[in-house]
Amino acid sequence: MKRKDFVKTSSLIFAGGMLMPQLSCNSKPEENMRKNWAGNYAYKAGNHYEPASPEELQQLVKQLDKQKALGSRHCFNDIADSPKNQISTRRLNKMLQLDTGKNTLTIEGGARYGDFAEELDSKGFALHNLASLPHITVAGACATATHGSGITLGNLASHVLAFQIVTPQGEIVNVDRSNPDFSGLVVGLGAVGIVINMTLEVEKSFQVRQDVFQELPLALLQQHFDEIMSSGYSVSLFTNWLDQKISQVWIKRRTDKNLTDLGNDFFGAKAATKNLHPIIELSAENCTAQMGVPGPWYNRLPHFKMGFKPSGGKELQSEFFVPHGNAVEAILALEKKKELISPQLLISEIRTIAADNLWMSPCYHQDCVAIHFTWKQNPDEVGKLIPMIESELAPYKVKPHWGKLFTVSPSVLHERYERFRDFLALVKKYDPDGKFRNHFLDLNIYS
Numbered sequence: 001m002k003r004k005d006f007v008k009t010s011s012l013i014f015a016g017g018m019l020m021p022q023l024s025c026n027s028k029p030e031e032n033m034r035k036n037w038a039g040n041y042a043y044k045a046g047n048h049y050e051p052a053s054p055e056e057l058q059q060l061v062k063q064l065d066k067q068k069a070l071g072s073r074h075c076f077n078d079i080a081d082s083p084k085n086q087i088s089t090r091r092l093n094k095m096l097q098l099d100t101g102k103n104t105l106t107i108e109g110g111a112r113y114g115d116f117a118e119e120l121d122s123k124g125f126a127l128h129n130l131a132s133l134p135h136i137t138v139a140g141a142c143a144t145a146t147h148g149s150g151i152t153l154g155n156l157a158s159h160v161l162a163f164q165i166v167t168p169q170g171e172i173v174n175v176d177r178s179n180p181d182f183s184g185l186v187v188g189l190g191a192v193g194i195v196i197n198m199t200l201e202v203e204k205s206f207q208v209r210q211d212v213f214q215e216l217p218l219a220l221l222q223q224h225f226d227e228i229m230s231s232g233y234s235v236s237l238f239t240n241w242l243d244q245k246i247s248q249v250w251i252k253r254r255t256d257k258n259l260t261d262l263g264n265d266f267f268g269a270k271a272a273t274k275n276l277h278p279i280i281e282l283s284a285e286n287c288t289a290q291m292g293v294p295g296p297w298y299n300r301l302p303h304f305k306m307g308f309k310p311s312g313g314k315e316l317q318s319e320f321f322v323p324h325g326n327a328v329e330a331i332l333a334l335e336k337k338k339e340l341i342s343p344q345l346l347i348s349e350i351r352t353i354a355a356d357n358l359w360m361s362p363c364y365h366q367d368c369v370a371i372h373f374t375w376k377q378n379p380d381e382v383g384k385l386i387p388m389i390e391s392e393l394a395p396y397k398v399k400p401h402w403g404k405l406f407t408v409s410p411s412v413l414h415e416r417y418e419r420f421r422d423f424l425a426l427v428k429k430y431d432p433d434g435k436f437r438n439h440f441l442d443l444n445i446y447s
């Protein structure tokens, strides 16, 4: 490995109170750690730390100046970057306590859902939902209001009951739902402290079957949107916007509910005859099992399996939330732009998310539908399309996903987030000297 590829990591060396990042060159992921997962963004932070314990994390946060927590690097923008120091949480990934009486799980913030889901299931418990992939960290996902689909299911942060953070001063603060700051801190955009661990609400383990239908006519979606999106515990629509069709409908149903036979014809869509990848040309090997085969929640709620590459890999992503009631009109408005969209598109996905009370969640007090775009990795062309889409969706009060690509202006963002001013006040209260400030926060929150 070349010298320039070395990454500073800690295993911390505390020498006379000084913090020395230790050079290390022995692990492949560290080379990758200088870019986000998709490789479209190279982090500017000069120093990279990997504390191995909450105590090390505490020391680091206290002694370093500008810094930012880094999860599994799955954001597509610079939200996880810092002008100076990035603190990776990947060694803080332990399952700490499963309270089977209270139905709670306490887990370190750097744990990826796929790291602990199987063990949780083996103990008889489940999370309410997962994102399309299990490769992301709990704290990183909650910080950006990451979500799956489900008409009655809130995003992943909506099931956080309590958490412990390290403040910029290096103090550990416990926050639970009785704390008036709680709802502002959970979707914290990495701006308020570094999460050491989170306590999540869990429920008894359940099995899910996944059925996929192909070629749903757009006209029928328009007429039966709510019926279609309610046809399962979690429903996702995939489309390339062409041919007035939804190319795939993924219906995930819990087997502990009374299930009716969906038959071969679902609102004009035909039952798939084999497992599919949402990007039809790609192998379904990376995808969770379909064809109605029941399996544990952690192996059906995400579309992609742990240990396999999720999505397309070389890609960009954007996602836009509109209030549920505006969804059909928003979808039809975008369909009119298909000639512009489809040449740069790998696939779009449409999902539902239930309202929550988290200030910086796009679903604050509002059931939402999220319209997602997995783009080809052509930043210039995609960069022109994103503002066009945002402007088409502006009449529908669109909000972008915090972790994906967007250009909505800060003033518009502030207007659309009812609790924006309260959040800014909270950020200033918890991080008065701006240790966690970065370009993303300067632009979108502080400006």
Ligand SMILES: Cc1cc2nc3c(=O)[nH]c(=O)nc-3n(C[C@H](O)[C@H](O)[C@H](O)COP(=O)(O)OP(=O)(O)OC[C@H]3O[C@@H](n4cnc5c(N)ncnc54)[C@H](O)[C@@H]3O)c2cc1C
Binding pocket: 037, 038, 068, 069, 070, 071, 072, 073, 074, 075, 076, 079, 080, 089, 109, 110, 131, 132, 133, 136, 137, 138, 139, 140, 141, 142, 143, 144, 145, 146, 147, 148, 189, 190, 191, 193, 194, 195, 196, 310, 311, 317, 401, 403, 404
């Ligand atoms: C292939 C793919 C599929 C995706 N699918 C979905 C999906 O289905 N639904 C969806 O909503 N999103 C999805 N995303 C987006 C992804 O879930 C979010 O970007 C998420 O925030 C990534 O988590 P991470 O652990 O990689 O965090 P990072 O990208 O590393 O960091 C994200 C933010 O969290 C902060 N952070 C991380 N750890 C901590 C901590 N311990 N304490 C405080 N702040 C912290 C960082 O500072 C940063 O601000 C997908 C992304 C990819 C690449």
